Amino acid sequence: MISKSRDALSTAVSPRLYSINRPPSLTAFKKLCSEETLTEQYPLSAAVESNVPIYDLLNFDSNDPATATSLQDEWHHILLSGPGVFVLRHMYFDTAPLEKANSIFQKIIDAERSSSSKGDHFAHHGKNDRIWNSFSKHGLQDPVSFVDYYSNHWLALVSEAWLGPGYRVTSQVNIVRPGGDAQTAHRDYHLGFQTTEECARYPKAMHIASQFLTLQGAVAHSDMPDGTGSTRLLPFSQRFEEGFMAYRLPEFNEYFLSKYVSLPLKMGDGIFFNPALFHAAGSNQSLDIIRKANLMQISSAFGKTMETIDSLILIEQCWNTLKQKYDSEGLSYGVKAFVSAVADGYPFPTNLDRRSPAPGGLAPETQQQTVLRALQENWDKQHVLNILHRIVEDSEA
């Protein structure tokens, strides 16, 4: 065996891990975050405000594939290489589904208020209401409203732009009353929910990869004028490779507080950002405006969602509404968007003894494919549920 000198060993390759003893460079971070967003780079945007591209979706037909692809190309570029965040004005052009959802959310909040066991990882009790897993609770409480809300084609397009197909939607409602505090600057799931010490155990490459596993977003369920605490954002900060090691350090937080931007939103607007972007909810300094948002965390088929979704119960609840929608619209973009939101679009993990790949394919049929087939072949509700239950059971070890 050939023994190598200590020097030869240390120079062979660079360390795979970041060291918690070597703080990231604030100078490099400042340089990165001083970039400017060029309007010419995103020709479909209506404006660039505070370095954030704004799209007015009233200008576009989501059903036109060429338009959709061009928008998705711009959105993907913004998230990956650009400022990391964009606003979709009029994502819900008709705000009636949001009004309806608000009334359902209030019912859920009232019912949960008696429980004191719930926690919120940022807010103090009293100024803030939070519904964890509002996605599932909405669907169980009012399937008609749920189908209407999640049939939004723009939601499908923006999710696919970053994550590709097979994504999973989870959401949480956040309601902040006047006087509600700001959050501290942070990055989001996956690595954003680990301690610095835990982050330091993951290879540097995973610090980059983490951003590709989630799309972070919010739909405004109330107007959010200046002063109500619309999300604070630091454009371009998602590109800082050591960001998960940096965001808790006081000097990075100070820089965030001196440089962040925030944009007023109208009810029905959406905002989407790379989960590695430094961001924080602002403080609600208004006297009488309650800020309401449905926070969306959309997961790659290759990641793990932070919350559990029981698709079968939701499909069971929503089947009649979905079937009626299909019968009147056919396989519309809205129907497909809803199926993408509610059913699992990825066939693994599974049990390959029981679920062999489809003939000529490499993967067994997914829940989404099954639901779409059931609609097109006019299966009755019990049959589709039986098949979906069998998929779940056969996938177990």
Ligand SMILES: [Fe+2]
């Ligand atoms: Fe966050």
